[in-house]
Amino acid sequence: MDEKKLLAAALTEGFANAALIDTKSITFIPAFRILCEENTCGKYNANHACPPLCGTVEEMREKLLQWPRALVLQTMWDIDDPLDSAQIKPAKEQHNQMTRRLIAQAESPCLMVGASGCDLCSPCTAAEGKPCRFPDRCASCMSAYCIFVEEMARGCGMEYDCGPGVTAFFSLICF
Numbered sequence: 819m820d821e822k823k824l825l826a827a828a829l830t831e832g833f834a835n836a837a838l839i840d841t842k843s844i845t846f847i848p849a850f851r852i853l854c855e856e857n858t859c860g861k862y863n864a865n866h867a868c869p870p871l872c873g874t875v876e877e878m879r880e881k882l883l884q885w886p887r888a889l890v891l892q893t894m895w896d897i898d899d900p901l902d903s904a905q906i907k908p909a910k911e912q913h914n915q916m917t918r919r920l921i922a923q924a925e926s927p928c929l930m931v932g933a934s935g936c937d938l939c940s941p942c943t944a945a946e947g948k949p950c951r952f953p954d955r956c957a958s959c960m961s962a963y964c965i966f967v968e969e970m971a972r973g974c975g976m977e978y979d980c981g982p983g984v985t986a987f988f989s990l991i992c993f
């Protein structure tokens with residue numbers, strides 16, 4: 819599927835906004851890694867797609883930049899507390915499922931960057947020290963890549979902070 823068709827398919831899938839970018843326009847901020855180390859999601863050192871198991875910030879950056887173009891995907895949710903994991907977790911899972919459905923439609927090689935860490939298996943085999951079950955489908959999140967999401971969203975004309983009562987999530991399909 820060409821990129822314009824993929825963009826149109828994203829809006830049909832239900833994403834609030836979608837935009838095409840060059841991946842070289844993405845800013846990576848290594849200092850963001852501390853947010854993963856705080857482990858509020860519980861996946862630090864417990865998921866192959868999350869730090870430190872996923873690799874260094876530089877390794878993640880190099881991995882992403884192998885793909886020159888990306889589709890930025892945004893969903894918006896009626897969530898008044900962006901720190902309330904009971905509301906955030908299912909919304910991020912739904913966002914990731916929408917992203918995976920879009921990838922299935924694309925039928926082309928790509929790299930997914932999720933709204934949250936990989937949730938294909940429960941639990942992730944990393945917890946048992948075993949290899950990833952689906953290395954071709956596992957997806958690290960924006961935080962694992964240390965992507966400056968706010969700047970990226972602004973560059974696409976999307977709002978990062980959507981105001982009271984609304985929380986936005988983002989993912990990427992790199993191709």
Ligand code: SF4
Binds near residue numbers: 866941942944
């Ligand atoms: S595909 Fe399964 S085993 Fe691999 S990172 Fe994702 S959750 Fe873990």
